[in-house]
Amino acid sequence: MAPLTPPPKIKLSRLRDIGWSIWDPIALLSAGQSWDDEDCRGFADEYDRYLIYAAGQLRRGAPDAEVVSYLVQIEAEHMGIGERSDTRERAQSVVAAIRADDELWTYPDR
Incomplete structure (x- = not known):
């Protein structure tokens, strides 16, 4: 059996x-x-858990629309801000930027 x-x-x-x-x-x-x-630096990690989750979902093959909806829900409901006129557009831009960044992930030597 090959190692994982x-x-x-x-x-x-x-x-x-x-x-x-x-x-x-x-x-x-x-x-x-x-x-x-x-x-x-005191608040640099403020959004880490949401962004890490979103990036992980995309890496695992989740549809863009699902991850966009997640970010919208975090902002609108979890943070209690409500959905503003640019909320969905910003979430879509984040998803597109994560997808486009070829250097976002590092892969260990095999």
């Missing part, structure tokens, strides 16, 4: 770049700020 290949690991900094630049539902960053600025 370890699952790929996500590059969290790249995922944060996507999430913070496109999504940021509670608008924690000011214009021109980055999640890794020194004064933002």
